[in-house]
Amino acid sequence: MREIEKREGNEIEEKAQKLLEEKDADMRIRSYTSFLNRGVIILLIGWSVFQLYFNTIGMMDAISLRAYHAMFLVLFSFLLYPGYATEERKRRFLPIYDGLLIFLTVVVFGYLVFNYQRVAMSGGFLNQTDLIMAGIGIFLVLEAGRRTSRNLAFLAVIFLLFNWFGKFVPGILGHSGFTIRRVLSHMFWGSQGIFGVGIGVSATYIFTFVLFGSFLKHSGFSQFINDIALTLVGRSPGGPAKVAVLASALLGMMNGSAIANVATTGTITIPLMKRTGYKSEFAAAVEAVASTGGQFAPPIMGAVGFVMAEFLGINYTQVMIAAFLPAFLYYLGIIVSVHLEAKKLGLKGLTKENIPVALEVIKKRGHLITPLVILIGMMIMGYTPLFSAVTAIFSTLIASWFRRETKMDLKTIMLATVEGARGAISVGVSCVLIGLIIGTVSLTSLGLNFGHLVLEVVGEGQLFLGGFMVMIMSIILGMGVPGVAAYVIVAAVAVPVLINVGATPMAAHMFCLIYACLSNITPPVAMSSYVAAGIAKSNQTKTSLIAMKLGITGFILPFFFLNNPLLLMGSVENISFFITMRTLITASIGVICLAAGAEGMLIRECSMITRILLIIVGLLAIDPKLQTDILGIIVLIVITIIQMRRKGHALAI
Template sequence: MSALEKKDLNEIERDAQKLLEEKDADMRIRNYNGFFSIGVTILLIGWTIFQLYFNTLGMMDAITLRAYHAMFLMLFTFLLYPGYSTEKRKRKFIPIQDGLLIFLTVLVFGYLVLNYQRVAMSGGFLNQTDLIIAGLGIILVLEAGRRTSQNLAILAVIFLLFNWFGKFVPGSLGHSGFTLKRVLSHMFWGSQGIFGVGIGVSATYIFIFVIFGSFLKYSGFSQFINDIALTLVGRSPGGPAKVAVLASALLGMINGSAIANVATTGTITIPLMKRTGYKAEFAAAVEAVASTGGQFAPPIMGAVGFVMAEFLGINYTQVMIAAFLPAFLYYLGIIVSVHLEAKKLGLKGLSKENIPNALEVIKERGHLIIPLVVLIGMMMLGYTPLFSAVAAIFSTLISSWFRKETRMDLKTIMMATAEGARGAIGVGVSCVLIGLIIGTVSLTSLGLNFGYVVLEVVGEGQLFLGGFMVMIMSIILGMGVPGVAAYVIVAAVAVPVLINVGATPMAAHMFCLIYACLSNITPPVAMSSYVAAGIAKSDQTKTSLTAIKLGITGFILPFFFLNNPLLLIGSVEDISLLLTIRTLLTASIGVICLAAGTEGMLIKECSNITRILLIIVGLFAIDPKLQTDILGIIVLIIITIIQMRSKEHALTI
């Protein structure tokens, strides 16, 4: 790489960092100097050790672990996240007001740990002090949410107010109202509010897998993935775009943050795509849509799959298998789209000298794949995801020592640990805020009442109409919210609705998950698209619309598996191997046709009528029914023959 290219890349990385700080609160953190900097790092490492120990070998009841986790989350939020955007990021000391908030945090959550057993044994009887502590706890949570996830904090406030003002809402969604004491008791001292499923997920799966992702990053795994992707598809037409798809998919499923993934891999892939000949909007859209899909791509699914397994009460392996086909088809659609766009523009792949040697890449960094093998292998053998993830973290450290170039020394280990813990704060606070939302849903029966309203509007058995309403709701509730948090919110409200109109539990959960994740590329709050557009210097709206076109499979496929769970391989019992293979092949053909129709390119550029026919063929082939598969394939053969003959005729002329 020349000095000029390095300078340009550094400028792009700085711009990406600035964009990420504007769009993602996780990056708007304070940096302390001197003693305080060392102190914060030690605290973050101590928190990590605490979480790893009590998620594996240590013994602690669920509420106590969640209370300590919440205390650490609030403490680090007030320590690291500024209270207002104009505050200077470089500091020597903690601001006085934040020092007071930290003191209140330790007081409130420490009081909960010491008194929870007393309250539980008394049947939930609360004295005046208990109620004051509960009120302070909720205020602290909302303030922490304002600093880390403002959109979600506003949503939590709206839901919280519904506990009192819902009595003024007419119809089935309204309720008779609740007293302040009842709300405080339910939200803070109960097991379905702040200390419910949201923080339970954060204290276990999310924290552990964020640490795992950080260790993979510092071991050099990210560079290994980029190099492998280059060796596989770098020289094919539109190679850089395909590299972006593969690398972003693999890294996105580990870190679970589409925005952060765009800002890291996008600084390399987007300029490379632009230099190859792709338009800025297209290059940005490819990175945004590829990073977004990682959140529902197995085997890790950004830790969401483990949460889904808990909700469904099944083994994670079943969730992983069920997610395989939707994720595969989603990324197949993107790969085909970028390939056809490259053919349409007459683009070539990268030159041979810019492609790393595959054998050298494997020799130098192939050992870095060991942690993923350990993780998946241990889960397949029946170990819990948490135990497997902790083992994978230690295997990352050990495998990095196999070669000098990747060896993680003590300083690197400390940096990986501290960065991972910092990365868990924002999404962790989001999960605490979710407690206020889910607590309101359970206390007011909002979810159940909403289901009744949907049934009244769409009628019983109207699966597609009900699914359409849930799709809109899932996208809205998921806007600007981390993937795991978005799924938990949507699952609490929308999954019962889908089940009531006839969907299977697995299909309902996967439906809500995919649309909650796709809110990252759906206007008006398409966070991933906007960050990618900033890196590419492209129009935000055009980038988002291009991303929707590239990810069209993700928007269409859930409606098919909602009605026919065959597309969720492994979720249907007694399915034959032959039927599974046919479903996979015909659905793949359908996705290719969809991509060809939206891109306007198959063997050659297509007329408008051919594009429409290809889209129809795609829908027919995705549907697992044999009749639609046969009809779709027949039409595709006819279109292909016509295009081949017309192309040959054009060449002879």
């Protein structure tokens, strides 16, 4: 029996690997042998040391650091990612054309580092060689993007071409056109193109936190999270689904990739949910929606929060606090949904024999939570996220040495470093590509013109209509794009629109972030749902639709905090503790009602009228206004009394 289960587990993992190779470029990596493999490992470790050194005690100007970082990103894209799908994954030697591209990468970005000061001092005057290097550099970035993030590279090409062909676009979105010299200068030699805010964040926050997540993983933290989740909710109805929600939330916020998180945790949680009694589509949807939310779940938020803090010009702690309530309500809705679905199906939790003992789990691996506590504590005390993250990396090493079972030896440290650096490549290249998009937006005034167009359509003060248009745009632009990249693209174009129609800056940024992330479960390009469906052998469209139902809070809540930022804790000044707690409690009640209405189950199974009333109650309670809260709770009390007096059907509590 164990051999059969082991064989099935291996088949599931192989299927997940194949799906990832189809959906996620991170998994289409060459596997070298012999000296080439050792050379790649040395380069990746050297890059990690370089990044940590110059992000802490080393001194280097911002453009040079970004240029070196971009050089490593593009170089590793050609070194590790095959240029064609037909190329064999395992090769003994590097293809000649990729060797040439690597050589050009070193030459072009090295040329920029040594000549940037001259160009800056000359007021931006470029000679013929400068222009040629800029053209080659943009080509190299696009080719690296094609290999690591194809959808985003295609989008970057469209934006880049708009610089020349936008003069043929009629109306307010068009422009008079720009010369090749102007575009190359702006995109490669300026500070708003390739070497703008996107690559700046990748060279600092993203790389460091991806490395931190890798160290946590190899210290055994992932197993600790899974075991703790089992002890907390494993024995309750639908226990395996709740374990998947909690584990995916905690792990997803660290790796910042919903797709990769589905493929790693999903190979364990999805079969377990199916064996418990959940249908294939539901099991896959739970994993997809839980992994997606990790990208906006504090304290790490998949490193997206640091980008937001840069845009807003505020301390990251403020972003972290503001994101708490949306993330909490999002996951509360999922937990309630899986619980009600379990009661509706009559499912039980795991048996006592399959649940680890809490004290033993804490005794064996509880010390591994120390780095996370140190990270959060240092950021709250006012230390920079970079300093806090680097400290947390070293504290992970020290914490792992507390017990023999978790001790990270030299080989494990090297493996964590290599995996972390490798994991930062595709996201980093996406950030470089973002530079071309943001550079186009700034050069052509596309963002400003788009804002004027929206204002003409919806009118000033039409917050909900403007938000609806931005929601659609955010989901479309976020499809098939890593969370960080999706947010930056949407923020560059859509945030000014929301601010112009009356939203606060924090609400506008959080609105764009959440919808950009939710594109992972929104058809037709619901990549997280599709990978989960492949593991569960379920229908992809049904899985995506169920995932949207489970994540209904995420689709509704942003409109409420767009209108009333009170739901973003700390973003409104002079708010009393009582009002904050009332908002938290009533919003939680509202989310529970939304989940109950969507599932058709409260205390007992609900009629259609009751389901509609529960959804209305949910909307009333989520709204922070006192009047709507009181009205919603009164209606809920009436529904509850009627449900308690009804006969038949099993209780949901």
